[in-house]
Amino acid sequence: MIQATELRLGNYVNLNDGSEHDKIRQISGIEHKIVYTLIKGCRFAQVHQSFDRIYPIPLTEEIIIKCGFERSEYNDYRHPILFGTLTLYEGVAELHISDMYSVWVNNLHQLQNLYFALTGEELEVKI
Structure with missing residues (x-):
């Protein structure tokens, strides 16, 4: 819930x-x-x-790719607008915004909200 x-x-x-x-x-x-x-x-x-x-919708590789992220290496993904790297672990992702700051994201709605907070724009999700 x-x-x-x-x-x-x-x-x-x-x-x-x-x-x-x-x-x-x-x-x-x-x-x-x-x-x-x-x-x-x-x-x-x-x-x-x-x-x-x-x-909530758990973050998976499929969901992350539908959000416009591209796999760069290992379990790391990059978005063309968002700074930093999203690392996908088992059922959770960590957005590394800088060397000193990262945010844990469990679900799609959290990623959408974080993206909006950082960019002021809606995250396009192709579901």
Whole structure:
């Protein structure tokens, strides 16, 4: 489960709606106890769910590449706009912003939020 304070409009999350598989959805609205998500392929269709059905998307190589990062060496990835190197470990990534500063990132929405905080722009995610 994700707390409301962790989310921004445009974040991608897993929606567990009781079906067999989780569904990746984009956040389109946040209220007190409800989050609205867009249905892929439908421009205006939204689904509302309680926060207990919203889960983070873990960072994997596939997700990182869909965010525009390119593999440089070992488990290191670089983004054309973002300074530093993203190193992928087992289920977690470390963004090395400089030799003296790094940030741990566990999930896609955290990477999206960090990217926005550093660049002032939305991270393009090709899901």
